[in-house]
Structure formats: structure tokens, C-alpha cells
Amino acid sequence: MTRFRTAPKTEEVYCLLKKKITDGAYSQSGMLPVEPVLSEELGVSRKTLRSALARLAMENIVERVRGKGTFICANGTEKKILVILGNIEDITDPGRYILPGIQQEASAVGIRVETCTKFSLNCENGEDVTELIKQKNYCGILSFSANFSGNEPVIGILKNTRLPVLLVHALERDQEMTGFAVMGTDYHKLIRDGLQYLAYQGHRRVSYLAYRQHRISAEDYFELVRQTGLDDDPVLRGEISSSNDEDVIYAEISDFFDKLKKRPTAIFCFSDFFAVCLYRYLKEKKIRIPEDMAVLSIGGLIGCDFLSPSLSAMDFDCPEIGRQAVRTLLEMKMKNITTLPFTVTPHHLAERKSTQVRR
Numbered sequence: 089m090t091r092f093r094t095a096p097k098t099e100e101v102y103c104l105l106k107k108k109i110t111d112g113a114y115s116q117s118g119m120l121p122v123e124p125v126l127s128e129e130l131g132v133s134r135k136t137l138r139s140a141l142a143r144l145a146m147e148n149i150v151e152r153v154r155g156k157g158t159f160i161c162a163n164g165t166e167k168k169i170l171v172i173l174g175n176i177e178d179i180t181d182p183g184r185y186i187l188p189g190i191q192q193e194a195s196a197v198g199i200r201v202e203t204c205t206k207f208s209l210n211c212e213n214g215e216d217v218t219e220l221i222k223q224k225n226y227c228g229i230l231s232f233s234a235n236f237s238g239n240e241p242v243i244g245i246l247k248n249t250r251l252p253v254l255l256v257h258a259l260e261r262d263q264e265m266t267g268f269a270v271m272g273t274d275y276h277k278l279i280r281d282g283l284q285y286l287a288y289q290g291h292r293r294v295s296y297l298a299y300r301q302h303r304i305s306a307e308d309y310f311e312l313v314r315q316t317g318l319d320d321d322p323v324l325r326g327e328i329s330s331s332n333d334e335d336v337i338y339a340e341i342s343d344f345f346d347k348l349k350k351r352p353t354a355i356f357c358f359s360d361f362f363a364v365c366l367y368r369y370l371k372e373k374k375i376r377i378p379e380d381m382a383v384l385s386i387g388g389l390i391g392c393d394f395l396s397p398s399l400s401a402m403d404f405d406c407p408e409i410g411r412q413a414v415r416t417l418l419e420m421k422m423k424n425i426t427t428l429p430f431t432v433t434p435h436h437l438a439e440r441k442s443t444q445v446r447r
Contacts, residue, residue: 101140120158172231183232189410218248228417234258236265252420269428275303283316295352337365354382378444397441
């Protein structure tokens with residue numbers, strides 16, 4: 089059997105790191121500090137550190153993942169994160185589209201994903217739930233809850249676990265309400281980007297179908313409209329009272345159009361689901377998309393390529409949000425911190441056939 093030979097300094101660093109890992113120095117995060125930090129901590133060169141890490145990797149004590157970091161191998165203690173879901177059976181729930189990215193990233197770094205629902209946490213005694221979560225030795229918690237008032241019992245349950253908690257798709261004000269770290273969309277920028285795109289396409293009279301509990305106020309919306317040089321007629325903004333009741337959404341879209349004296353040339357929708365209901369209304373009224381009216385939505389969640397015509401969207405990029413959530417949670421665990429500045433998640437324009445160039 090060939091013996092792994094190392095220089096004396098590398099041997100010393102290898103033994104020190106192995107002891108630290110065995111003693112649980114990095115067990116909370118499951119991840120060693122990044123090389124610059126670790127080499128400074130140990131007082132050695134990065135070349136010496138890498139040699140020691142290579143030996144640890146060969147012995148399956150650590151796993152080095154390119155571009156991600158160095159992770160402690162399970163050795164019988166499986167590393168896990170808890171994901172608290174909303175109603176993923178609801179087609180409008182972003183959690184169902186973000187979860188695969190979480191699972192993909194967690195698998196890549198050797199971490200198991202366990203899930204539960206908000207409902208299950210609220211059904212049990214808070215102290216019992218906290219103790220159960222502690223016993224499972226999670227690295228941290230990802231939650232899809234949002235729109236907190238600050239009085240929800242689940243806040244206390246999660247805080248008492250003393251684990252890092254990250255709200256994956258929430259609002260900046262949720263950080264103030266809960267004290268948890270928050271990731272979310274910059275809706276001002278997203279809506280501005282969407283309006284600028286429609287203006288560039290040659291539209292001026294653009295309607296917006298907003299959800300009543302939308303992320304920005306009517307005043308802020310019309311300020312963005314004016315900044316992009318679009319018509320700021322107040323009647324062009326309609327409010328929908330439901331996010332997922334198809335009959336309610338359709339009826340309120342119909343009422344909205346009945347009140348318009350002059351038809352818009354483009355409609356910007358709060359969600360893909362609003363756009364689907366709008367498609368139904370426009371087709372029944374024999375209004376062509378995009379020849380008579382362009383349609384742009386927010387989300388890009390529901391298989392926009394399969395609508396007829398395919399639906400243009402300001403896309404949340406859900407897989408990347410999921411991957412980013414796992415990386416952020418592990419970083420919090422490694423640094424032993426419970427909060428971070430609000431993290432803006434990505435979005436991009438996915439242009440399809442429901443919008444057209446009018447220049």
C-alpha cells in the first residue's frame with residue numbers, strides 16, 4: 089500500500105485540520121472557511137493549505153467542490169436543511185418553481201433537503217416544534233413565508249431554534265418584521281425594466297393589471313410610468329382582488345376593460361396567471377395578441393412557451409434563486425450570523441411572441 093507522502097508543514101496542517109473537523113469546529117456550517125481566510129487563520133501559505141486539503145479529500149474527510157468551497161463529508165452524520173413550503177399545489181406559488189433549484193444546489197454540495205409546510209408548524213405546540221427541529225441537527229432553514237405582520241407564532245418557533253433562517257422569496261419589509269435574512273425581487277426595478285421594454289417596442293398607452301396587495305404603491309407605479317414616457321392616465325391601472333381565483337380575475341379584467349374608453353396597445357400583468365386569464369378574455373373578444381394588444385407578464389413560471397401565442401415575461405429565474413438561497417444559507421452558517429442585508433434576486437426579460445416590435 090502506497091503511503092501518502094507530505095512535507096512536514098503540510099503534515100502539520102493536515103493533522104490540525106483533521107482534529108478541528110473531528111472536534112466539530114466546522115460542524116455547524118458543514119463547510120470550511122474559504123482558502124484566503126483559512127490560510128490566514130492557520131498561518132500558512134495557500135499552497136501548503138491546498139496540499140493538506142488534497143489529502144483530506146483523498147481520505148473522504150472533506151469534499152472540494154469547484155467554485156463552491158470545501159465541505160466536510162458526512163461520515164455517518166448526514167447534513168440537512170429544512171425547507172418550509174407554502175402551498176406548492178397552488179400554480180401561482182413561486183415555491184414550487186424555486187424548490188428544484190434548492191434541491192439541485194443542495195445535492196451538489198452533499199446536503200439533504202427535508203420539507204414541511206407552514207400549516208404543519210402552526211398546528212403543533214411551538215415549544216415542541218422548536219425542540220423537534222433542534223433534534224434534527226439542520227444546518228439552517230429556508231422558508232417561503234412572506235408578508236409578515238410580526239405577530240406570527242412561527243417567528244418565535246424559528247428564532248428559538250437558533251439556526252440561520254432565510255426567507256427565500258419575500259419582501260424587504262419582512263426582514264424588519266421578523267429579523268430573518270431575506271431574499272426577494274426588486275419590484276421597482278423589475279417593473280421599470282418591463283415598462284422600458286414596452287416603451288422601446290413603441291407602446292405609449294400601456295395598462296397594468298396589479299394585484300391589490302401588490303409590491304409597490306399606485307403612486308410609485310405612476311412615477312415609473314412617467315419616467316419611461318408612457319401615458320399616466322389613472323384609468324390604465326387596474327386592481328385585481330385575487331391572485332389565484334380564475335373566475336374572480338376574469339370578471340375583474342372584464343370590468344376593467346368595460347370602463348376603458350380608449351383601448352391600450354399593451355398590457356403588463358402582475359403575474360403569469362393574470363396573463364392566462366387575460367388571454368381568455370382577449371380571445372373571447374376577438375382581440376389579437378400581439379397584433380391588437382401586446383401582453384407582458386411577471387414571473388415566467390407556468391410554461392410560457394406553451395401558451396398561444398407564447399408569453400413574454402419578466403422572468404424571476406427561479407432555478408438560480410433556489411441555488412442562491414442554499415449558498416447564502418451555508419454562508420450564514422459558516423459565519424455564524426442570523427441576518428444579512430436584503431438580497432436582491434435576479435430577473436430578466438424573456439421575450440416571446442406575445443409582444444412585438446412596433447418601431
